[in-house]
Amino acid sequence: MSFETNHTSRRDFLKISGKTSALLAIGFSLPIAGKAEEIKKLDTSALSMGLELNPYILISDEGKITLFNARPDMGQGTYQSLPLLLAEELEVTLDQVEIRNTDGQGKYGSQLSGGSSSIRTRWMPMRKAGAAVKEMLIKAAAKKWNVSEAECYAEKAKVFHKPSGKSYTYGELVEEASKLEVPKDPKIKDPKDFKLLGKSVPRPEIPSKVNGTAVFGIDSNVPGMLFVSIERSPTILGKVISFDGSEALRIKGVKHVIKTERKMPHRAVEAVAVVADTYWAALKGRRALKIKWDAEGSDKISTDKYFENLRELAKTEGFEYKDDKAGDFAKAFGESAKKVEAQYETPFLAHAPLEPENATVWVQGDKVEIWAPIQGPDGLIPQVAGYLNIKPENVKINVPFMGGAFGRKAYNDYVMEACHVSKQIKAPVKVIWTREDDMTQGPFRPGMLNAFQGAFDAKGALTAYNHKIVGGSIQHQVFGNPLKNVPDDWAGEGSGLGDSPYEIPNRRQSFHLAETDIPIVWWRSVYASTNAFGHESFIDELAHSAGMDPLAFRLNLLADSPRFSRVLQKLAQKSDYHQKLPENKAIGIAIARSFATIAAHAVTVSKQGDGVKIEKVVSVIDCGMTVNPDNIKAQTEGNIVMGITAAIKNGITIKEGKTEQTNFHEYNVLRMTEIPAIEIYVVDNMEAPGGVGEPGLPPIAPALCNAIFNLTGKRIRTLPFDIDKIV
Amino acid sequence: MAKYSLSINGKKFSIEAEPDTPLLWVIRDYVGLKGTKFGCGMALCGACTVHLDGEPIRSCSTPVSTLKAANRITTIEGISANTDHAIQKAWIEAQVPQCGYCQSGQIMSAVALLKSNPNPNDEDIDAAMSGNICRCGTYPRIRKAIHRAADLIKESGNTTGK
Numbered sequence: 001m002s003f004e005t006n007h008t009s010r011r012d013f014l015k016i017s018g019k020t021s022a023l024l025a026i027g028f029s030l031p032i033a034g035k036a037e038e039i040k041k042l043d044t045s046a047l048s049m050g051l052e053l054n055p056y057i058l059i060s061d062e063g064k065i066t067l068f069n070a071r072p073d074m075g076q077g078t079y080q081s082l083p084l085l086l087a088e089e090l091e092v093t094l095d096q097v098e099i100r101n102t103d104g105q106g107k108y109g110s111q112l113s114g115g116s117s118s119i120r121t122r123w124m125p126m127r128k129a130g131a132a133v134k135e136m137l138i139k140a141a142a143k144k145w146n147v148s149e150a151e152c153y154a155e156k157a158k159v160f161h162k163p164s165g166k167s168y169t170y171g172e173l174v175e176e177a178s179k180l181e182v183p184k185d186p187k188i189k190d191p192k193d194f195k196l197l198g199k200s201v202p203r204p205e206i207p208s209k210v211n212g213t214a215v216f217g218i219d220s221n222v223p224g225m226l227f228v229s230i231e232r233s234p235t236i237l238g239k240v241i242s243f244d245g246s247e248a249l250r251i252k253g254v255k256h257v258i259k260t261e262r263k264m265p266h267r268a269v270e271a272v273a274v275v276a277d278t279y280w281a282a283l284k285g286r287r288a289l290k291i292k293w294d295a296e297g298s299d300k301i302s303t304d305k306y307f308e309n310l311r312e313l314a315k316t317e318g319f320e321y322k323d324d325k326a327g328d329f330a331k332a333f334g335e336s337a338k339k340v341e342a343q344y345e346t347p348f349l350a351h352a353p354l355e356p357e358n359a360t361v362w363v364q365g366d367k368v369e370i371w372a373p374i375q376g377p378d379g380l381i382p383q384v385a386g387y388l389n390i391k392p393e394n395v396k397i398n399v400p401f402m403g404g405a406f407g408r409k410a411y412n413d414y415v416m417e418a419c420h421v422s423k424q425i426k427a428p429v430k431v432i433w434t435r436e437d438d439m440t441q442g443p444f445r446p447g448m449l450n451a452f453q454g455a456f457d458a459k460g461a462l463t464a465y466n467h468k469i470v471g472g473s474i475q476h477q478v479f480g481n482p483l484k485n486v487p488d489d490w491a492g493e494g495s496g497l498g499d500s501p502y503e504i505p506n507r508r509q510s511f512h513l514a515e516t517d518i519p520i521v522w523w524r525s526v527y528a529s530t531n532a533f534g535h536e537s538f539i540d541e542l543a544h545s546a547g548m549d550p551l552a553f554r555l556n557l558l559a560d561s562p563r564f565s566r567v568l569q570k571l572a573q574k575s576d577y578h579q580k581l582p583e584n585k586a587i588g589i590a591i592a593r594s595f596a597t598i599a600a601h602a603v604t605v606s607k608q609g610d611g612v613k614i615e616k617v618v619s620v621i622d623c624g625m626t627v628n629p630d631n632i633k634a635q636t637e638g639n640i641v642m643g644i645t646a647a648i649k650n651g652i653t654i655k656e657g658k659t660e661q662t663n664f665h666e667y668n669v670l671r672m673t674e675i676p677a678i679e680i681y682v683v684d685n686m687e688a689p690g691g692v693g694e695p696g697l698p699p700i701a702p703a704l705c706n707a708i709f710n711l712t713g714k715r716i717r718t719l720p721f722d723i724d725k726i727v
Numbered sequence: 728m729a730k731y732s733l734s735i736n737g738k739k740f741s742i743e744a745e746p747d748t749p750l751l752w753v754i755r756d757y758v759g760l761k762g763t764k765f766g767c768g769m770a771l772c773g774a775c776t777v778h779l780d781g782e783p784i785r786s787c788s789t790p791v792s793t794l795k796a797a798n799r800i801t802t803i804e805g806i807s808a809n810t811d812h813a814i815q816k817a818w819i820e821a822q823v824p825q826c827g828y829c830q831s832g833q834i835m836s837a838v839a840l841l842k843s844n845p846n847p848n849d850e851d852i853d854a855a856m857s858g859n860i861c862r863c864g865t866y867p868r869i870r871k872a873i874h875r876a877a878d879l880i881k882e883s884g885n886t887t888g889k
Binding site: 073074075076077202203205206207208209210211212213214215216218219221227252253278279280281284352353354355356401402403404405406432434435630631634635637638639640641642663664665669670671672673675677678 | 728744745747748749752756759760761762763764765766767768769771772774802803804807810814815818819822823824825826827828829830831834852853856857858859860861862863864865866867868869870
């Protein structure tokens with residue numbers, strides 16, 4: 001699964017590159033007489049058809065090189081990693097270039113940071129784009145020197161003539177190069193010749209993130225802008241019956257009190273906005289509002305009732321994922337000698353990125369300009385255009401850094417809201433959500449129930465496995481996909497046959513749709529986080545039921561999956577899995593493939609009073625060829641911390657239509673005092689690159705709970721749990 | 728509205744604001760220094776940490792009216808002129824930030840820690856840093872970078888960290 005639809009396979013790429021030879025629109029912004037027409041030609045005619053690879057590289061005649069990053073950076077590192085793909089083939093280093101984020105225009109292709117897709121889908125296209133420009137620059141130099149191209153090479157933004165030692169900077173070659181035909185199939189490097197990829201190159205934006213100069217969405221500043229705080233329905237369903245803004249308007253600095261709305265994909269929620277010349281005045285004005293809400297229907301909405309419904313749905317057959325290799329679960333289960341069953345529940349969660357949702361928007365007639373932390377500028381353009389009923393080309397988007405996102409900022413309600421307010425008051429506005437808004441309003445990771453059945457034959461072989469995925473469907477709610485008589489094709493991530501290679505001859509997997517009014521959305525690793533908790537806990541339960549060591553049990557089922565086996569074996573070695581631990585310590589493991597990457601964790605826990613302490617996490621991640629190994633480690637560290645938080649800290653609960661957690665005192669996250677020792681090992685191989693931003697998360701909760709079982713004999717089947725009270 | 732005279736990063740600012748306005752918004756929207764961040768508004772996350780006379784405080788919960796002209800306020804922009812405070816050097820070396828949003832606050836807490844305790848052990852770091860949330864989970868690197876910064880300060884012999 002993926003909400004990323006731009007899976008660029010090799011075949012796709014050849015098609016694209018053929019169509020869009022002009023990616024080199026090295027065209028640049030050359031203010032040279034006589035060039036304008038040619039540049040125009042490159043920029044429009046050749047590039048206007050279909051999905052384009054295009055001006056990711058700009059070179060000015062003065063030698064200024066600009067590389068474009070087409071995936072907004074929320075901390076996952078695309079601000080470096082995508083330009084690095086270009087730089088490797090272009091033979092430049094990042095300190096020689098300026099990096100700019102793309103603005104959502106169609107010519108840059110899909111720009112959604114999501115589904116851990118950036119490197120997976122851009123690995124070849126970006127490298128080819130860099131290689132094509134390099135070839136043209138070399139050709140241009142050879143022409144100017146009147147020598148053979150074979151005698152020339154590129155290095156550090158210059159082309160050299162080997163025999164004479166002469167050189168040209170890229171800037172000196174750009175005019176000549178722009179007259180050349182773009183190579184259709186440029187030669188890319190053999191990975192053994194990589195100078196940048198696969199090395200831990202320091203990220204270029206880090207200095208700006210330690211001195212306060214990095215610009216996040218919330219730092220946007222438009223002259224004359226007003227600040228906005230919005231009171232939205234405190235219950236999930238709610239309409240404004242009436243409101244009185246007179247007291248709010250008496251607060252110094254408050255300019256307007258207006259009715260507005262929060263437009264979510266599946267419905268709009270009514271709200272009242274306070275607009276002021278400072279954010280503090282807007283907040284105070286909001287507190288002074290008197291609003292009468294009609295909350296009809298909200299009293300029936302609660303997470304308790306939602307989970308009761310899931311438990312009922314788990315008794316049904318659901319809709320089965322079709323798979324020719326799945327065998328016959330019902331028959332094998334019926335004929336089995338020993339049956340094991342278990343159900344696992346995972347809570348609703350808020351993303352709680354440390355930068356709350358915010359958007360600065362200026363609607364001017366039929367045009368709008370947006371400055372906001374967003375994961376997908378290309379998807380935002382048609383949404384905003386449709387919402388404001390203006391032309392897509394009149395939507396201008398500026399993409400700053402995001403202060404965390406985790407999926408939340410690929411849901412654009414907060415941008416639309418700012419559009420609604422700016423349009424009404426005809427001024428630029430900055431809407432900032434409070435932490436309470438962020439936590440109580442959702443959308444949330446959907447609460448899920450995963451139900452399993454497993455069975456052994458008389459010889460003790462695991463012959464049957466059933467997995468029911470029960471819960472809300474994100475695509476059903478967000479995209480209105482009706483899902484009539486079919487399973488949700490995203491919901492198997494991390495545990496379906498494609499992701500879990502355990503050889504079990506008879507398998508069944510089904511999806512059981514729970515309709516809900518609670519707003520839901522993708523949350524870091526989406527369904528993989530909830531599936532893997534059930535799947536890898538249950539595999540562990542089966543191992544214990546078979547009287548086998550959980551590692552050996554898994555390896556037995558992975559005889560034909562050497563890549564998985566190697567990850568587990570490396571994990572066993574690095575975690576010293578087979579060592580004898582003292583009575584008060586135990587180790588547990590879990591492995592999951594998600595977003596085309598395999599990640600495995602070994603967690604060591606110790607007894608601590610009535611609870612346990614997480615002593616250490618050792619991880620092995622196999623994401624194929626790497627861009628920046630140190631960043632892969634960083635992302636995996638982050639996934640471990642976020643995954644432990646999701647396992648042992650508060651979930652989101654809703655009662656009578658109201659979210660019960662409002663800020664970090666009620667929705668705790670892991671802090672410095674609670675961090676175990678973490679060791680990450682990145683597998684070095686030549687497999688195609690997989691995702692990095694999410695795959696480290698799914699296996700951490702089951703590895704932790706498997707360790708706790710090994711230590712205490714207590715099997716944890718519901719998250720979150722209180723780690724200080726296990727026994 | 729009332730007038731306030733503030734000293735921020737060694738410069739004097741004259742501000743006209745409501746007395747209950749949190750220092751955070753004064754720094755960000757009146758003075759225009761955007762490195763200090765809003766995270767929770769309740770002194771729970773530490774993203775807004777600045778120094779008041781060298782001590783870390785949560786600017787989101789500090790009304791401007793409680794400050795005096797003689798108070799020295801330091802923000803992330805004021806800890807070094809060239810991003811070369813030992814803490815910043817160590818942060819870059821360890822590639823600490825992911826999204827980076829909480830890091831101004833983390834760094835302000837860490838600078839204060841090293842000033843009062845040039846050789847902190849892990850427990851000291853826990854105590855000084857547990858008020859700062861990092862949702863990206865950079866804690867292991869923060870810990871490592873604080874130890875490294877302590878070493879850098881020792882090596883340089885300059886206890887100000889600069």
